[in-house]
Amino acid sequence: MSGGGVVILRLAVVPLLLWPLLLAPGAAAVWLNLPASGTKCVSEEIQPNVVVLANYAVASDGDDIARQTIAAKVTSPYGNTLHNQEHVSAGQFAFTTTEAGGYVACFWIDSGNSDVGLSVSLDWKIGIAAKDWDSVAKKDKIEGVELELTKLEAEVQAIHVNLLYLKSREALMREVSERTNARVALFSILSLGVCIIVSILQSWHLKSYFRKKKLI
Numbered sequence: 719m720s721g722g723g724v725v726i727l728r729l730a731v732v733p734l735l736l737w738p739l740l741l742a743p744g745a746a747a748v749w750l751n752l753p754a755s756g757t758k759c760v761s762e763e764i765q766p767n768v769v770v771l772a773n774y775a776v777a778s779d780g781d782d783i784a785r786q787t788i789a790a791k792v793t794s795p796y797g798n799t800l801h802n803q804e805h806v807s808a809g810q811f812a813f814t815t816t817e818a819g820g821y822v823a824c825f826w827i828d829s830g831n832s833d834v835g836l837s838v839s840l841d842w843k844i845g846i847a848a849k850d851w852d853s854v855a856k857k858d859k860i861e862g863v864e865l866e867l868t869k870l871e872a873e874v875q876a877i878h879v880n881l882l883y884l885k886s887r888e889a890l891m892r893e894v895s896e897r898t899n900a901r902v903a904l905f906s907i908l909s910l911g912v913c914i915i916v917s918i919l920q921s922w923h924l925k926s927y928f929r930k931k932k933l934i
Contacts, residue, residue, distance in 0.1 A: 749777075750838045752788065752827055759824040764844060765883045768815045771848035772823065775808035777837040786836060789828040795819025804828055812848075818883075846872050 750758050764770065776788060790809055792801035794817050801811035805828060815821065825838055849872070855865050 747839070747841045750825055750840060752825055752836045752838055754827065754833055754835050757824050757826040759822050760840065760842070761820045761822045762842065762844065763820050764815050765818050765880065766815050768845050769812070769848045770815060770821065770842075770844050771810075771812045772840060772842045773808075773810045774823075774825070774838055774840045777839060786827060786829040788825050788836065788838060790823065790825050792821065792823045794821060818887075846876050 748760065750760070752758055762770075774790060776786065787805045787807055789804040790801065790806070790811075791799065791803075792811050792813075793799055794815075796817055796819075798817075800813050800821075801809075801823075803809050811823075823840070823842075825840075827836055846869070855861055858868075860868060
């Protein structure tokens, strides 16, 4: 990657803030303004077993920009490389998540002769939004209202799975918090015990010293 700074943009928000956010499709179309030197990244918090599909392309406003290329790299929360392309003006990546956490897609200019930045469009789709509903309609021979009901049913199922995932995460965080509180309480008790023992030993030592000096 380029030696410049890395800028990370987060597409995801905590889903339980508002119900409309839960009902909205898992898709985000963004424009990234890449600096002449440096990297810009987008991050999406995704749970396991979710389909991710994204398309990216350089916005060409002229011949000079059209000849410039970019590099793209997508990594999982544990640092595994899921997509890595260099010297391209457009591309696509698709994968099914196996880890829960932040998936990061980074872009930078690699044409080597650029003194100006570039704009890159990124169409990022996850879950239901990444599904090819035209193929589903043709395969199941459904259309109109029936197709819309199928989409709504899939969205409800996705919301249910997401709620279960958030519930498990909340339980895990509560367990970690309770374990941490227990350790802090034990440490506090041990610290208090050590202070009491040290105070008793100091008092005994001072009394012995004063008696030897016949001061008491």
